[in-house]
Amino acid sequence: MPSNLESALFVFLLATFVGFEVIRRVSPLLHTPLMSLTNAISAISLVGSIVITGAEKSQLSVILGTIAVVCSMANVVGGFVITDRMLKMFKKREPRQ
Amino acid sequence: MTTYVIQFTYVAAAALFILSLKWLGHPTTARRGVRVGELGMALAIVGTLLHTEIVSYQWILVGFVLGSAIGLPLAVFMPMTHVPQRTALSHAFGALAAALVGTSEYYLRSGELSTFTMAVLSVEVILGFLTFTGSLMAFGKLQDLVPSRPIVYPGQNAVNLSLLAAAVGCAVYLVRNPGSSALFPVVAGLSLLFGVLLLIPIGGADMPTVIALLNSYAGLSAAAMGFLLDNNLLIVAGALDGSSGFILSVIMCRAMNRSFTNVLFGGFGQVRVAAGAVEQRSARSATAEDAAAILEAASSVIIIPGYGMAVAQAQHKVRELYDALTRRGVDVKFAIHPVAGRMPGHMNVLLAEADIPYDRLVEMEEINPEFPRADVSLVIGANDVTNPAARHDKASPIYGMPILDVDKARTVMVIKRSMSPGFAGIDNELYYMEKTMMLFGDAKHFVGELVKEMTGARLGA
Numbered sequence: 288m289p290s291n292l293e294s295a296l297f298v299f300l301l302a303t304f305v306g307f308e309v310i311r312r313v314s315p316l317l318h319t320p321l322m323s324l325t326n327a328i329s330a331i332s333l334v335g336s337i338v339i340t341g342a343e344k345s346q347l348s349v350i351l352g353t354i355a356v357v358c359s360m361a362n363v364v365g366g367f368v369i370t371d372r373m374l375k376m377f378k379k380r381e382p383r384q
Numbered sequence: 385m386t387t388y389v390i391q392f393t394y395v396a397a398a399a400l401f402i403l404s405l406k407w408l409g410h411p412t413t414a415r416r417g418v419r420v421g422e423l424g425m426a427l428a429i430v431g432t433l434l435h436t437e438i439v440s441y442q443w444i445l446v447g448f449v450l451g452s453a454i455g456l457p458l459a460v461f462m463p464m465t466h467v468p469q470r471t472a473l474s475h476a477f478g479a480l481a482a483a484l485v486g487t488s489e490y491y492l493r494s495g496e497l498s499t500f501t502m503a504v505l506s507v508e509v510i511l512g513f514l515t516f517t518g519s520l521m522a523f524g525k526l527q528d529l530v531p532s533r534p535i536v537y538p539g540q541n542a543v544n545l546s547l548l549a550a551a552v553g554c555a556v557y558l559v560r561n562p563g564s565s566a567l568f569p570v571v572a573g574l575s576l577l578f579g580v581l582l583l584i585p586i587g588g589a590d591m592p593t594v595i596a597l598l599n600s601y602a603g604l605s606a607a608a609m610g611f612l613l614d615n616n617l618l619i620v621a622g623a624l625d626g627s628s629g630f631i632l633s634v635i636m637c638r639a640m641n642r643s644f645t646n647v648l649f650g651g652f653g654q655v656r657v658a659a660g661a662v663e664q665r666s667a668r669s670a671t672a673e674d675a676a677a678i679l680e681a682a683s684s685v686i687i688i689p690g691y692g693m694a695v696a697q698a699q700h701k702v703r704e705l706y707d708a709l710t711r712r713g714v715d716v717k718f719a720i721h722p723v724a725g726r727m728p729g730h731m732n733v734l735l736a737e738a739d740i741p742y743d744r745l746v747e748m749e750e751i752n753p754e755f756p757r758a759d760v761s762l763v764i765g766a767n768d769v770t771n772p773a774a775r776h777d778k779a780s781p782i783y784g785m786p787i788l789d790v791d792k793a794r795t796v797m798v799i800k801r802s803m804s805p806g807f808a809g810i811d812n813e814l815y816y817m818e819k820t821m822m823l824f825g826d827a828k829h830f831v832g833e834l835v836k837e838m839t840g841a842r843l844g845a
Contacts, residue, residue, distance in 0.1 A: 292500055295611050295619060302620040305402055306627030313409045315747050318632060318729025319467060322599055324408055326474050328401050328421055329606045329625035334432045335485050335613050341438030344492055351488040353443045358477035360451020367422050369459035374414045376736040379743055
């Protein structure tokens with residue numbers, strides 16, 4: 288575990304730095320879509336929920352896992368769709384003229 | 385072999401997620417960012433379904449179908465004014481998923497949990513459950529299901545902090561003795577309760593900060609889940625979400641000149657009774673006709689939209705006004721304060737929805753130097769972010785808050801229902817200035833009147 292722990296902490300540290308650098312550059316214009324996109328991305332916890340549900344190790348884990356899959360899936364689908372819906376509206380030129 | 389395939393999809397997904405956020409940075413590449421994010425997500429899901437531990441797909445499928453059935457309508461039919469509510473709900477969903485996975489892992493492995501695993505599991509469960517109820521409360525307040533006025537009582541902070549301390553204390557005991565499973569529901573219950581109590585004293589004006597903060601918590605609980613399941617992809621995605629939420633809440637705090645602790649424990653947003661005697665000051669009101677004449681004669685106009693504009697559903701009328709003025713060769717810009725709207729960036733989305741080109745939406749630092757050169761600044765539904773008292777009146781509760789320098793334009797127009805104070809309950813001295821014209825009425829109706837005056841005049845000419 289200690290070696291895993293170390294590499295996991297490294298990954299967390301580096302990802303946080305990358306996150307700070309990338310997100311600092313996002314135009315304030317797009318902060319709402321940013322929030323819904325990061326929301327969709329962090330719904331990757333779906334991956335964990337899938338394994339827990341599918342492994343069927345106990346009744347409790349299937350029940351809790353299924354609820355978790357429902358929640359994460361709602362965020363995956365909803366997050367990407369609403370982000371795109373918002374971004375579609377950002378236009379540079381006036382539509383008429 | 386399958387392990388390698390799964391690992392590969394995870395690495396690819398992590399790279400795609402980072403690219404996705406990078407491309408989101410600019411409006412011209414943003415939609416590509418969404419595509420790439422979707423691709424990463426699809427890869428990771430397919431990879432996971434290959435996992436050898438999975439013996440049955442029945443409940444996974446049920447979850448997929450139900451989850452899509454909940455998520456899709458929320459995304460497709462949600463009006464843009466309600467995006468903050470949807471965001472709060474999705475934080476609740478994400479946090480609940482993390483908390484439940486943590487719970488199920490605890491009961492499966494409680495005998496064999498190492499100190500470290502139990503520690504990350506506790507973090508995941510505490511953050512997950514408190515973010516779940518906290519976000520539901522935020523949703524309730526935004527949706528007006530729960531009173532959005534802050535509810536404060538004496539000793540509130542002491543109660544909240546001791547609750548959190550109790551939850552953490554139990555968790556620490558569990559880390560030492562993972563087997564004492566009777567304590568686990570206590571930790572979960574205390575965290576759920578703490579989430580509710582944490583949001584009770586928070587007022588509507590602080591919602592943007594709190595939503596961003598809950599976003600960060602939801603991300604961190606996902607990262608903790610990554611530690612627990614030894615899954616680097618989860619750690620990366622959780623860290624990205626966590627840092628994004630953190631940056632946004634810092635930006636929001638700065639925009640209101642507040643600290644985190646002040647937002648969480650301050651109970652801001654209550655109507656404060658003014659200490660000094662209220663002097664009778666008079667404001668000058670004007671008609672749509674007068675206002676339209678001045679607007680038409682202007683060469684540059686800056687419009688300051690606030691949440692009141694969105695409440696009145698006036699954004700489409702504002703677009704017509706923008707069109708009418710632009711046709712006459714008037715340079716029209718929109719000044720966007722970072723806390724305009726009910727979540728970070730909300731006002732931009734509302735105006736973009738009304739077909740206003742995004743290059744006309746200018747953020748505070750860039751637009752402030754332009755006010756002294758502007759002929760008219762037109763305030764629609766904004767209040768505290770335009771109050772000059774924030775610059776000079778040390779007694780004002782909003783002193784020090786960065787504001788839009790609306791008062792520096794040659795003429796100031798304010799569309800407002802009445803003289804009543806705003807969210808923070810503070811009188812706005814902007815309204816009593818010599819050059820200010822108060823345009824009393826409903827925002828949508830009044831802007832409509834302005835447009836009518838202008839197009840009518842043009843037809844007559």
